[in-house]
Amino acid sequence: MTTPLNFITIDRHWFLTWTTYGTWLPGDQRGFVGRRPDELGRNVRQNKYGTPAVAPNGRLRNFVRSNLKAPPIVLDSDQAAELFKQFEETARIRGWLLIAVGIMPTHIHIVVGVPGDPDPDKILTDFKAYGSGRLNKKWGKPTSDTWWTTGGSTRKLPDDHSVEAAIQYIREQQNPLLIWTREEGLLSLK
Secondary structure, rough: OOOOOHHHOOEEEEEEEEEOOOOOOOOOOOEEEEEEEOOOOEEEOOOOOOOOOOOOOHHHHHHHHHHOOOOOOOOHHHHHHHOOOOOOOHHHHOOEEEEEEEEEOOEEEEEEEEOOOOOOHHHHHHHHHHHHHHHHHHHHOOOOOOOOOOOEEEEEOOHHHHHHHHHHHHHHHOOOEEEEEOOOOOEEOO
């Protein structure tokens, strides 16, 4: 049995981001989240909020690109509409409050409120997994065996100002397939 949204107590807000398969590779000129040597030469993961991305590396990018199992995945408007329906369903079933969604051809942003303090990686994994299931059911499993890159970004939004900033960031996305906010509804759909 699910709890009606008006009875959910929201304890945490998260800004989730992930990319489609093959569209933002290690070594990318935009920078990337990955491993790099620290000041002592140890190989550390550079993925903390507020820290710089790992510097571009053309050789690494070309190596990774040459080892892709399939061409990069670029979503279309029909797929975006199906993903949005699934994100709404996933949030409802889990008892989460979906606040904003941005679906672009190569990446997705979600702002979500959750009761308690669940692992944000689990929240991200649920949205990705159920989204994949919906896409697989309608379009079949992609040649790459996945719609998404591994992992993604989970940024805790500590206050109302940061939640509003994340929503505004989603509203300002370039070339969106779908933008939705809880306050305003569907803002953009190609």
